[in-house]
Amino acid sequence: MLKIGVLALQGAVQEHLKSLQAPDVETVIVKRTDQLEALDGLVFPGGESTTMRRLVNKYGFYEPLRAFAAAGKPIFGTCAGLILMADHIAQEPEGHLQLMDMNVQRNAFGRQRESFETTLVVKDVAEDIEAVFIRAPLISSTGDDVEVLSSFNGEIVAARQNHLLACSFHPELTDDTRFHQYFVQMVRESKETAPEHTAVT
Numbered sequence: 001m002l003k004i005g006v007l008a009l010q011g012a013v014q015e016h017l018k019s020l021q022a023p024d025v026e027t028v029i030v031k032r033t034d035q036l037e038a039l040d041g042l043v044f045p046g047g048e049s050t051t052m053r054r055l056v057n058k059y060g061f062y063e064p065l066r067a068f069a070a071a072g073k074p075i076f077g078t079c080a081g082l083i084l085m086a087d088h089i090a091q092e093p094e095g096h097l098q099l100m101d102m103n104v105q106r107n108a109f110g111r112q113r114e115s116f117e118t119t120l121v122v123k124d125v126a127e128d129i130e131a132v133f134i135r136a137p138l139i140s141s142t143g144d145d146v147e148v149l150s151s152f153n154g155e156i157v158a159a160r161q162n163h164l165l166a167c168s169f170h171p172e173l174t175d176d177t178r179f180h181q182y183f184v185q186m187v188r189e190s191k192e193t194a195p196e197h198t199a200v201t
């Protein structure tokens with residue numbers, strides 16, 4: 001069984017749990033750092049990134065989340081979750097968890113377009129992903145190890161860096177679970193190749 005958690009400090013949690021469902025997946029609502037150890041993968045939901053960062057600090061998650069990523073365990077950040085993962089945030093002194101080599105810009109699609117829906121081509125996932133954007137960030141540039149998975153109007157809106165996945169939109173708000181299931185597959189593959197599993201004799 002794979003155990004995949006959703007960080008539940010703030011934001012949309014239930015919808016992610018639903019989209020992650022698969023016969024071999026157990027989902028976990030994560031509110032305490034001692035729950036991280038048992039997890040094979042973790043989702044950072046949308047919400048408000050400044051508030052989320054404050055809660056990450058308040059509940060002692062900062063170092064444990066960085067250690068989780070450093071251990072090679074997959075993380076999927078959506079919207080505010082993507083902002084938490086970025087190395088650099090435009091007009092802010094520094095990034096939050098700084099896990100992915102990319103620059104992001106918050107609330108990047110303009111006030112008049114606070115929220116909209118479109119259909120996106122997402123590399124390795126599908127050519128017709130329904131994407132809901134809500135005061136969404138964009139990825140303004142990426143490092144060499146980051147693979148761009150999707151763009152909208154020339155702006156990067158989904159990317160992957162090895163075991164780390166991030167998107168500007170909210171795949172949990174549609175019935176289409178293919179993007180989440182792509183992440184679930186990343187978690188399966190990571191667990192199969194994890195040293196503690198291959199080392200068992």
Ligand code: GLN
Nearest residue numbers: 046047048049079080135
């Ligand atoms: N605008 C929010 C932020 O900057 C993100 C919005 C979202 O997660 N839907 O944190």
